[in-house]
Amino acid sequence: MININYAFILVILNFVLLLIVLNKMLYKPIQKFLIERQKRISTDMDEAQAGREKAKQLVQEKEEELKSSAEEVRKMKQLAQRDAEKKADEIVKLARNQEKKIHKDTAILLEQEKKNAMQEIEKELTTMVSDLSAKFLSKKMNDQKDEELIKNIIEKGDDK
Numbered sequence: 001m002i003n004i005n006y007a008f009i010l011v012i013l014n015f016v017l018l019l020i021v022l023n024k025m026l027y028k029p030i031q032k033f034l035i036e037r038q039k040r041i042s043t044d045m046d047e048a049q050a051g052r053e054k055a056k057q058l059v060q061e062k063e064e065e066l067k068s069s070a071e072e073v074r075k076m077k078q079l080a081q082r083d084a085e086k087k088a089d090e091i092v093k094l095a096r097n098q099e100k101k102i103h104k105d106t107a108i109l110l111e112q113e114k115k116n117a118m119q120e121i122e123k124e125l126t127t128m129v130s131d132l133s134a135k136f137l138s139k140k141m142n143d144q145k146d147e148e149l150i151k152n153i154i155e156k157g158d159d160k
Contacts, residue, residue, distance in 0.1 A: 128153055 132153055 132150065
């Protein structure tokens with residue numbers, strides 16, 4: 001016959017009971033924790049991927065802004081250079097006009113000074129000739145006295 005060993009049955013029952021208790025107390029909470037952890041990891045991975053995509057998009061936008069800013073700066077630089085060249089041309093043109101005016105004014109002034117000098121010389125010559133004529137007519141001198149008289153008149157003319 002079969003001997004029933006009650007201790008063996010008790011051990012099996014204890015083992016089954018232990019499995020049920022462990023299942024309820026440890027396995028299910030651990031499984032729940034692992035499922036939640038897997039969901040958090042999945043969510044974090046999705047957020048990280050979305051963040052990377054957003055970062056790439058921001059980088060691309062900033063690069064486009066930088067390119068457009070560089071283009072704008074280049075255009076502004078060209079515009080400023082054109083303005084500077086125009087102003088330089090205007091300044092050169094103005095300087096040339098002033099130079100022509102100064103030359104013209106100087107030529108007119110020199111011509112006036114020349115006319116004034118000629119008039120003054122004519123006055124002095126007229127005075128000298130009339131003085132010489134008066135002396136010459138008032139006195140009849142010999143050749144030596146005539147030369148002395150002319151030299152004296154010339155020296156007086158130089159002193160004036």
